[in-house]
Amino acid sequence: MHTVEVATPGGAYPIHIAAGRLGALAQAIPADATTIALVTNPVVDALYGERVRAALATTGRRIVPVILPDGESHKTLDTLNRIFDVMLGEQLDRRTVIVALGGGVIGDMAGFAAAVYLRGVRFVQVPTTLLAQVDSSVGGKTAVNHPLGKNMIGAFYQPIAVEIDTDALNTLPDREISAGLAEIIKYGLILDDAFFAWCEQNVGGLRAREPDLIATAIRKSCEYKAWVVSRDERESGLREILNLGHTFGHAIEAGLGYGAWLHGEAVGCGLVMAADLSAELLGFAPAEVVRVRTLVAAIGCPVSGPRLGGVDQWMTLMRGDKKTRDGEITFVLMPCIGEAVRRGAPAELVARVIERNTR
Numbered sequence: 259m260h261t262v263e264v265a266t267p268g269g270a271y272p273i274h275i276a277a278g279r280l281g282a283l284a285q286a287i288p289a290d291a292t293t294i295a296l297v298t299n300p301v302v303d304a305l306y307g308e309r310v311r312a313a314l315a316t317t318g319r320r321i322v323p324v325i326l327p328d329g330e331s332h333k334t335l336d337t338l339n340r341i342f343d344v345m346l347g348e349q350l351d352r353r354t355v356i357v358a359l360g361g362g363v364i365g366d367m368a369g370f371a372a373a374v375y376l377r378g379v380r381f382v383q384v385p386t387t388l389l390a391q392v393d394s395s396v397g398g399k400t401a402v403n404h405p406l407g408k409n410m411i412g413a414f415y416q417p418i419a420v421e422i423d424t425d426a427l428n429t430l431p432d433r434e435i436s437a438g439l440a441e442i443i444k445y446g447l448i449l450d451d452a453f454f455a456w457c458e459q460n461v462g463g464l465r466a467r468e469p470d471l472i473a474t475a476i477r478k479s480c481e482y483k484a485w486v487v488s489r490d491e492r493e494s495g496l497r498e499i500l501n502l503g504h505t506f507g508h509a510i511e512a513g514l515g516y517g518a519w520l521h522g523e524a525v526g527c528g529l530v531m532a533a534d535l536s537a538e539l540l541g542f543a544p545a546e547v548v549r550v551r552t553l554v555a556a557i558g559c560p561v562s563g564p565r566l567g568g569v570d571q572w573m574t575l576m577r578g579d580k581k582t583r584d585g586e587i588t589f590v591l592m593p594c595i596g597e598a599v600r601r602g603a604p605a606e607l608v609a610r611v612i613e614r615n616t617r
């Protein structure tokens with residue numbers, strides 16, 4: 259088993275990464291927990307619910323299942339309220355521990371519920387998608403979507419543990435693996451050119467879910483994310499670099515309607531657009547843009563975005579980004595592979611990038 263430590267002002271906790279880790283979940287439940295609220299969805303419940311309930315039952319604690327509808331389109335305040343309906347209906351107290359079993363949608367919603375239920379209860383992230391294992395389960399961002407913007411209602415609230423079972427990836431559709439790989443290559447682009455090159459060399463094996471390669475990619479990603487969030491938990495600066503590609507990506511997700519593209523697919527395409535804008539603005543080498551586009555295509559993500567309603571709509575959607583200050587969009591850009599900076603960009607350059615990278 260690999261352990262990666264996260265240390266933020268809001269909490270310090272381990273990330274445990276191992277094949278078969280679901281069987282050891284009881285270890286993550288504190289001794290003083292009264293009840294376990296197991297938040298998941300019908301897809302994940304059918305695959306792993308029984309195994310997880312059996313593992314948690316060894317704690318001797320009552321387990322209250324909370325089954326939410328599956329999918330990004332259900333990441334809403336209404337769905338969040340269903341968690342409270344069950345937990346209040348079952349009179350769950352402040353020593354309840356919420357276990358979030360599923361992908362980023364479940365993790366973000368269960369985490370938000372933990373942040374506000376009775377003004378805060380403890381929660382454990384048990385991510386079962388590649389994207390959630392390498393990104394969303396770590397760092398304490400929790401949220402639901404609003405019709406006017408993605409993840410706009412939420413809280414920074416850290417879990418007490420992240421429990422990653424790499425075996426859970428065996429049941430994941432190929433498309434979800436591609437989406438997770440987009441977030442993995444992002445770490446190479448912002449922090450480590452050698453890791454980006456490693457992804458290029460191993461992309462076939464990663465897509466084929468070769469256990470050693472996948473375990474390495476998850477461990478390295480968790481290390482990069484832990485390093486960043488331990489220095490800037492609340493995104494007052496450094497943490498914004500984790501949003502490389504996301505300003506473009508969020509516009510795609512909101513413009514097409516949440517769920518049309520997977521979050522990771524939109525990020526993958528956004529990485530290409532961010533690389534292209536970096537070439538326009540920072541002298542990022544054209545050959546490196548080609549490397550980024552080639553790897554994004556190789557992981558199985560789209561490299562061209564949708565036209566939406568044209569450049570004006572793109573701009574409006576991107577202005578809704580949480581990094582926007584006084585109406586100016588902040589982009590995460592790269593001077594070179596392995597380094598990231600945050601910058602505004604002239605509208606005509608952004609428009610050119612949108613024109614060139616959409617169809």
Ligand code: NAD
Nearest residue numbers: 301361362363364386387389390393394399426429430521
């Ligand atoms: P998801 O949670 O929708 O999961 C994708 C699909 O896979 C769902 O249908 C799910 O039921 C299914 N699934 C989950 N585990 C499975 C398994 N082991 N086998 C088979 N099917 C399985 O999507 P996601 O990509 O995991 O997460 C995307 C969400 O994460 C977005 O809402 C995004 O905003 C959020 N996110 C949050 C952060 C953060 O820091 N909090 C970071 C990145 C993304």
Ligand code: GLY
Nearest residue numbers: 397399497500501
């Ligand atoms: N996924 C971006 C962040 O956690 O900050």
